[in-house]
Amino acid sequence: MGGAIAGGIFTNPDFPRENLVVTAMTKKSLDRISAACPGISVSMDNVSAVEGADLVIIAVKPWQTADVINEIKPALDYGTCTVASVVAGIGFAELAEMARKGGELPSLIRIIPNTAIALKQSTTFIASCRVSKQVSDDVMELFGLMGEVICVPEEMMAAGTSLASCxxxxxxxxxxxxxxxxxxxxxxxxxxxxxxxxxxxxxxxxxxxxxxxxxxxxxxxxxxxxxxxxxxxxxxxxxxxxxxxxxxxxxx
Ligand SMILES: NC(=O)c1ccc[n+]([C@@H]2O[C@H](COP(=O)([O-])OP(=O)(O)OC[C@H]3O[C@@H](n4cnc5c(N)ncnc54)[C@H](OP(=O)(O)O)[C@@H]3O)[C@@H](O)[C@H]2O)c1
The missing domain is CATH 1.10.3730.10 (ProC C-terminal domain-like)
Structure with missing residues (x-):
């Protein structure tokens, strides 16, 4: 899913490619991304990849999510960085607790695409929490490049996951x-x-x-x-x- 999203963003001529960094656990996955998106920045170092980022998209399995957020959160500036998650079944309350830095919480976005995203024909549900209109519009525009985007309140994300993703x-x-x-x-x-x-x-x-x-x-x-x-x-x-x-x- 992360590779498909990166591929979709990469093929948008208006997106500054040099601003996109993709990470994975293994070189094999990164080689696959590099082959599909020549010249893209890839890394196995999550912390340096997120430094200075204004949008971080978490696309790991549900049981890997807490570890990844814990690893990267010291490097995130919640004043400027929005944390987005495509992880199914983990809601804003749980994500916020994972991302909490003392009293500080990030802006959060949940994104549920389906596998047709690889062909830019996804039906993608998006919900936002403490996100500015500008960031929300930017994320919608980004995922709009990869299919149809439907913005919903969080309580509809499970139904959206069922109807379009499953x-x-x-x-x-x-x-x-x-x-x-x-x-x-x-x-x-x-x-x-x-x-x-x-x-x-x-x-x-x-x-x-x-x-x-x-x-x-x-x-x-x-x-x-x-x-x-x-x-x-x-x-x-x-x-x-x-x-x-x-x-x-x-x-x-
Ligand atoms: N597949 C769908 O149709 C779909 C639809 C909606 C939402 N989702 C959600 O998308 C998420 C990912 O699903 P998927 O099917 O794409 O799973 P996947 O194919 O297993 O991909 C997970 C990726 O996360 C990478 N990863 C794991 N731990 C990491 C870490 N610590 N740091 C950096 N990268 C790490 C893995 O790298 P390696 O490849 O190197 O191991 C792998 O590329 C899930 O939470 C799922 O709920 C999936």
């Missing part, structure tokens, strides 16, 4: 089931993959072009008693919509 896996799960189903009814894997992807692209094009909700387009192809009707009825008898809802609720 949601990309749920959308892929439907595609996976359709491809496997296609194999069962007689197509080869590659053939089924192509058919299902094209069908999905067609469905999205209909919604985009017509500005409709899915049910409107479903109604257009569903004749009572017809084949689509029978198929949809069988899906609902097997709890299709309920299964999707339960997945969303479970991942909040």
């Amino acid at each position: 949601g990309i896996a749920y959308a892929l799960k439907y595609l996976d089931a359709a491809i496997k189903g296609g194999e069962r009814i007689g197509f080869g894997t590659e053939e089924a993959r192509k058919i299902v992807l094209n069908t999905m692209k067609g469905a999205i094009a209909l919604l985009d072009t017509n500005g409709t909700m899915p049910q409107t387009e479903i109604d257009k192809v569903t004749t009572p008693g017809g084949y689509t009707f029978k198929g949809l009825t069988a899906m609902e008898e097997n709890w299709f919509s309920e299964a999707v809802l339960q997945g969303l609720l479970k991942s909040m």
Whole structure:
């Protein structure tokens, strides 16, 4: 995720690349970043990387977050530096406690993209805490380069994570089931993959072009008693919509 964000920022011609530093634990990861973003500054030294930074984006696993914040916080000037986190499931209260320096707390931003950020097609949720409008606008603009940005109050971050970040896996799960189903009814894997992807692209094009909700387009192809009707009825008898809802609720 951190590499994808760096890649997205790097390809923006307006962003001063010399101001961007990426860190990781291993040289292997940094080599990968350097290959994707030639000339970018990379380092395994978190402390020197954050010195003088006005935005630090933490993109480590949840259980690594406290250690990284503890390591870098003496080098952060909370008067000028905003700490952003893409870590799912760690809220502002917990981040603030990790970052606290005596009575001093930083401005905090939570960012939840999805993996389509690598193709600049993320749906990214952003929430802010004690952040100036200027910084908030700058961060939105930055992540707007990598897809669609939705600003929400913190209490909506879990729902956003479920619907868009985990949601990309749920959308892929439907595609996976359709491809496997296609194999069962007689197509080869590659053939089924192509058919299902094209069908999905067609469905999205209909919604985009017509500005409709899915049910409107479903109604257009569903004749009572017809084949689509029978198929949809069988899906609902097997709890299709309920299964999707339960997945969303479970991942909040
Ligand atoms: N993946 C998603 O779809 C997604 C979506 C939304 C939010 N998130 C959040 O994004 C965060 C990262 O997820 P991910 O999937 O990108 O994990 P990941 O692939 O494991 O990446 C974590 C990165 O952190 C680096 N790292 C670990 N400890 C470090 C340290 N002490 N100093 C510097 N770098 C360190 C690792 O470096 P090495 O590679 O060298 O080990 C690795 O590159 C998670 O908290 C997750 O909740 C992920």
